[in-house]
Structures are given as C-alpha cells and as structure tokens.
Amino acid sequence: MNLRFENVTMRYGQQSALDDFSLSVDKVRCVALIGPSGGGKSTTLRLLAGLEIPSSGSIQINGTEIGLSEPQRLAYRKRIGVVFQAFNLFPHFDALTNVALPLEKVHGYSLSASIEKAESILDQFQLSEHRFKKPAELSGGQNQRVAIARALAPDPDTIFLDEPTSALDPEMTAEVLDAIEKLIEAQKDLVIATHQMGLARHAADQIAIIAEGKLVETGPAAQVIENPQSPRSQKFLGACLNF
Amino acid sequence: MTPHSLLFDSDSDGKSPSIQARVTSFAIALLALSVVLFAAFYVLQYQWNWSSVFRYKAKFLQGWLATLGISSISLIFSFLVGTIATVCYRSRFLPLKYLANLYVELIRGTPLLVQIYLFFYVIANAADIQNRYLVGVLIMAIFSGAYISEIFRAGIEGVGRSQLLSAKAIGFSEYQTFRYVIAPQALRSSLPALAGQTANLIKDSSLLSIIAISEFTLNAQEVNAFTYSSFESFFPLALGYLALTLPIMRLSRILEKRLRFDT
Known part of the structure; x- marks a missing residue:
C-alpha cells in the first residue's frame, strides 16, 4: 500500500484538525497512526476512507487521487472497509443482517449468497452463535468483531480502523486484537489509528505520530517506538510507556 | 397485606x-x-332524564361509526400528507423546503376551528367540492399531516450521525441510507408519538360538527336539542371517544416502553 498526503488541511469551522499535513508511506502492509486524542488521527483516517473532503491539499492511495466528486468517492468507498471506535452497527438489524445487507445491496450478491458469505465470515470470528442477536444484546467486544466482519466481508483491499479498541475493557480488547490479527493473516492492507502501543508495535510496519494536526514523526514501527527522534514524540511515547 | x-x-x-x-x-x-x-x-340541582336520551341510542351509534370512519380515512391521508411534507422539507430544492416549512408552521400555529372555517367556506367553495364529508376528511388530513410531518422530522433528525457515517462507509447510496438506515430507525422512534397523534386526530374531528358533518359530537348535540336535555348526551359522547382513544394511548405507552428496552 502507498499513501500520500500533500499539504492537507482540514478545517471544521474555525478549528483546524489537520494543518498543512504531509505524509508519505510506501509499500507497507500496515500503518499505525498514533498520537494524542484530538491530534488529527481520526480525521486522517476519515479522509483516507473518503468519508470527508479535505479543505485543501491532495490525498493519494496506491497512486490514485481519492476523487473529489461524490460518485467517485462512493465508488472508492465500496472498495474499502472501515471499522469505527463505537462499532456503528445498525441497531435495528441482527449481526447477520449487519454483515449481509451491504453485500446484497452494495456488492451485487444475491440474497442467499450474501447470507451464506456473512455466515461464513461470522464463523471465522467465532460469532456464529450470536448471528441472530442485535447489537444491544452483544458485548462491546462482540459488536466490534461483527463490525470487523462487516468490513472484511466484501473482500476489500484496504481496511481502515479508527481506534477499534478504545471503547473496550482489556478482555474485549484482546478479542478484538485477535480479530485484527485475522485481517493481517488475510493479507489486507490496514491503516489503524490506535492508542494501543502493543498493537502498533506488533502489527504495524510503519508508524506515523500525529499531534496538533501535523505529522510529528514517521518511520519503521520498532525504530519510532524505541528511539523517537523529535521531542514531541518522545513526550507522547514517554507518557505511554510510563503507565 | x-x-x-x-x-x-x-x-x-x-x-x-x-x-x-x-x-x-x-x-x-x-x-x-x-x-x-x-x-x-x-x-x-340537575334533574336527570336518561330515558329520553336512551331512545336515541341508534343515533349515537351512527355518529360514533361516522367518527370512526372519518378518523380512519383521515388518518391514512394524514400519513400520506405528512410523508410528502417531510420529503419536501428534506428536499434540496429550497422553494419546496420552504413551502413544507410554511405549511407545518401555519397549521401548527392556527386553531383547527379557524382552519375548518377557512377551508370549508373559501377553499372548498372555490374548488367546488360539494361533499362535506370529503371536505372534512381533507381538513383533518391536512391538519394532522402537519403534526405527523413534525413527528417524522424529529425521528429522522434523531438518527445518530454515527449511523450516517457508517452507512456512508459501507458504500450505501443516499437512497439506500434512507431506506435501510434512517427510515426504519426514525419510524421506530416515532411510533409512540404517532399513536398519540392518532388519538388527537379522533378527538379533534369533533370540531367538524361546526360545518354540519354528522359525526359523533353533532349527533350528541342534536339529541340534546331533541330531548331538551343539556348533559345526558355528553356522557355517552365522552365514553364513546374514550372507547377509541384509551386503547390507542395504551398502545402508545407500550410502544414507548418497548423502545426504551431496545436502545
């Protein structure tokens, strides 16, 4: 996967979430975005997922610009998967329908093929027994695994995960980390915004530290975590490792 | 105990x-x-005279059935009107949006009594609608439609932003987002209020008596006039309305409770 942000600025009213942000990532499988909350990680991820349009600047993924027109971005979003911090499953559908409906309505599966595919994916994530339960009847960890299954089901090349474990207790976090492991085994390109240093170090080939709307530092995971160069990343990582 | x-x-x-x-x-x-x-x-020191009123029980029943019929048909049309108004309100074509907004504000901001007079003597006359039952149904549909549109609007706006983001991320088109994500959730959260509005519609239809539509209230008033009584026929009238509204309000409560458990 190649990613390229060139002078990207993202403003919400007066607030700048990203400020002249540039980042270049070449030929890696998994990128972790780390940094303080409100620093711009989630914005970076939402821009990458084609969910929002930058105020200025250009974003390329694998050599192609993410289109500015809505039809272009809709077509782009159909080829990727997104996992949110708060799962964002549809509360009025059971787990199976949450996974199967996009397959049927967006990806052209027949109803029976979509259900078959959804059942096999839920089975991979040990969720078969829960497939007829609605999100309100599932634990946070189970919900996040359904959300990961939903993102994986249409077989996208790239999956974006926005703080997938931040809303979960340690036990559920472990479940979800196992599920993310499966995405890596399935050879998916991943971009993960996370506070989970273990996940970043273990899964990511490259880490980008983002703070105050700017790229602070980027490089191979082990190198950035063990030997950060800039004072800002030393401060952030120091805080992470102290507690 | x-x-x-x-x-x-x-x-x-x-x-x-x-x-x-x-x-x-x-x-x-x-x-x-x-x-x-x-x-x-x-x-x-009121002298009760139930027997004279009792003789008109068929008239009560006929009026009650008329109210039931008018309310039922008005209800169907008011859902139609409310849905159309909501769609217009959500339109990106601004004149249509403002028209919908104007409709809802005007109807909600004026008494039904005034609307009935205006509609009956001005609009229905001008449009040459002869059948006053049709006029009655139209008035109730337009009146109640504004409230239903407002209920739908609140329901739609109550669907969380995270749900819309999720629908977008999945690759749903705008129509699919509305059909599979917004509409089912908005409708579910609107159900208690819609049941309440249905009860209101039934009660409000009593005002149609002023344009001589022979519904429940008008029949009760006529019985009072025939029998020279003043109160006797109002009790069956109240009971008749309660027979319709109590079950609906009960349903509204049940729906509210179920909604709480679901979320």
Missing part, C-alpha cells in the same frame, strides 16, 4: 405494585373523581 402496602408504591425497586394495590388504589382514585362530579351536579 397491610393498608400501607395497598396504597403506597414500594421504594424504587423497579417492580410494579401488586394487583391488589393497583385495584384498590385505582378504585379510590375513581371514587374521588366521582364524588367531585356528583357534588358538582348536586349543587346544580
């Missing part, structure tokens, strides 16, 4: 009171209300 436990709800343990407590306490509440009513009529 102590007297105390028959009359007081236990501390907030979430359980509803026992059946005996509910029956006893309800009976006391009903008795208190009856005493007040009886006292009021006692002061009036």
Whole structure:
C-alpha cells in the first residue's frame, strides 16, 4: 500500500484538525497512526476512507487521487472497509443482517449468497452463535468483531480502523486484537489509528505520530517506538510507556 | 397485606405494585373523581332524564361509526400528507423546503376551528367540492399531516450521525441510507408519538360538527336539542371517544416502553 498526503488541511469551522499535513508511506502492509486524542488521527483516517473532503491539499492511495466528486468517492468507498471506535452497527438489524445487507445491496450478491458469505465470515470470528442477536444484546467486544466482519466481508483491499479498541475493557480488547490479527493473516492492507502501543508495535510496519494536526514523526514501527527522534514524540511515547 | 402496602408504591425497586394495590388504589382514585362530579351536579340541582336520551341510542351509534370512519380515512391521508411534507422539507430544492416549512408552521400555529372555517367556506367553495364529508376528511388530513410531518422530522433528525457515517462507509447510496438506515430507525422512534397523534386526530374531528358533518359530537348535540336535555348526551359522547382513544394511548405507552428496552 502507498499513501500520500500533500499539504492537507482540514478545517471544521474555525478549528483546524489537520494543518498543512504531509505524509508519505510506501509499500507497507500496515500503518499505525498514533498520537494524542484530538491530534488529527481520526480525521486522517476519515479522509483516507473518503468519508470527508479535505479543505485543501491532495490525498493519494496506491497512486490514485481519492476523487473529489461524490460518485467517485462512493465508488472508492465500496472498495474499502472501515471499522469505527463505537462499532456503528445498525441497531435495528441482527449481526447477520449487519454483515449481509451491504453485500446484497452494495456488492451485487444475491440474497442467499450474501447470507451464506456473512455466515461464513461470522464463523471465522467465532460469532456464529450470536448471528441472530442485535447489537444491544452483544458485548462491546462482540459488536466490534461483527463490525470487523462487516468490513472484511466484501473482500476489500484496504481496511481502515479508527481506534477499534478504545471503547473496550482489556478482555474485549484482546478479542478484538485477535480479530485484527485475522485481517493481517488475510493479507489486507490496514491503516489503524490506535492508542494501543502493543498493537502498533506488533502489527504495524510503519508508524506515523500525529499531534496538533501535523505529522510529528514517521518511520519503521520498532525504530519510532524505541528511539523517537523529535521531542514531541518522545513526550507522547514517554507518557505511554510510563503507565 | 397491610393498608400501607395497598396504597403506597414500594421504594424504587423497579417492580410494579401488586394487583391488589393497583385495584384498590385505582378504585379510590375513581371514587374521588366521582364524588367531585356528583357534588358538582348536586349543587346544580340537575334533574336527570336518561330515558329520553336512551331512545336515541341508534343515533349515537351512527355518529360514533361516522367518527370512526372519518378518523380512519383521515388518518391514512394524514400519513400520506405528512410523508410528502417531510420529503419536501428534506428536499434540496429550497422553494419546496420552504413551502413544507410554511405549511407545518401555519397549521401548527392556527386553531383547527379557524382552519375548518377557512377551508370549508373559501377553499372548498372555490374548488367546488360539494361533499362535506370529503371536505372534512381533507381538513383533518391536512391538519394532522402537519403534526405527523413534525413527528417524522424529529425521528429522522434523531438518527445518530454515527449511523450516517457508517452507512456512508459501507458504500450505501443516499437512497439506500434512507431506506435501510434512517427510515426504519426514525419510524421506530416515532411510533409512540404517532399513536398519540392518532388519538388527537379522533378527538379533534369533533370540531367538524361546526360545518354540519354528522359525526359523533353533532349527533350528541342534536339529541340534546331533541330531548331538551343539556348533559345526558355528553356522557355517552365522552365514553364513546374514550372507547377509541384509551386503547390507542395504551398502545402508545407500550410502544414507548418497548423502545426504551431496545436502545
């Protein structure tokens, strides 16, 4: 996967979430975005997922610009998967329908093929027994695994995960980390915004530290975590490792 | 079973009171209300004459059925009108949006009585609509449609932003987002309010009596006039409306409860 942000600025009213942000990532499988909350990680991820349009600047993924027109971005979003911090499953559908409906309505599966595919994916994530339960009847960890299954089901090349474990207790976090492991085994390109240093170090080939709307530092995971160069990343990582 | 436990709800343990407590306490509440009513009529020294009113029971029934029919048909049309108004309100074509907004504000901001007069004597006359039952149904549909549109609007706006983001991320088109994500959730959260609005529609249809539509209230007034009585026919009238609205309000409560458990 190649990613390229060139002078990207993202403003919400007066607030700048990203400020002249540039980042270049070449030929890696998994990128972790780390940094303080409100620093711009989630914005970076939402821009990458084609969910929002930058105020200025250009974003390329694998050599192609993410289109500015809505039809272009809709077509782009159909080829990727997104996992949110708060799962964002549809509360009025059971787990199976949450996974199967996009397959049927967006990806052209027949109803029976979509259900078959959804059942096999839920089975991979040990969720078969829960497939007829609605999100309100599932634990946070189970919900996040359904959300990961939903993102994986249409077989996208790239999956974006926005703080997938931040809303979960340690036990559920472990479940979800196992599920993310499966995405890596399935050879998916991943971009993960996370506070989970273990996940970043273990899964990511490259880490980008983002703070105050700017790229602070980027490089191979082990190198950035063990030997950060800039004072800002030393401060952030120091805080992470102290507690 | 102590007297105390028959009359007081236990501390907030979430359980509803026992059946005996509910029956006893309800009976006391009903008795208190009856005493007040009886006292009021006692002061009036009113001479009851039920037998003359009873002779007109067929007329009551006919009026009640008319109200039931008018309300039912109006309800269907008001859902149609409300849906159209909501769609217009969500339109990106601004004149249509403002038109929908104007409609809702004007209807909600004026008394039904005024609307009935205006619609009946001005619009229906100009449009040459002869059948006054049709006029009645149209008025009620337009009136109630504004409220239903407002309920739909609140329901749609209540669907969380995270749901819309999720639908977008999945690759749903705008139509698919509305069809599979917004509409089902908005409708579910609107159900209690819609049931309440249905009860309102039934009660409000009583005002159609002023344009001589022979519904429940007009029939009751006529019975009063025929029998030279003043109150007797109002009691069956109240009971007749309650027979329609109480079950609906009960349904509204049940829906509200179910909604709470679901989210």
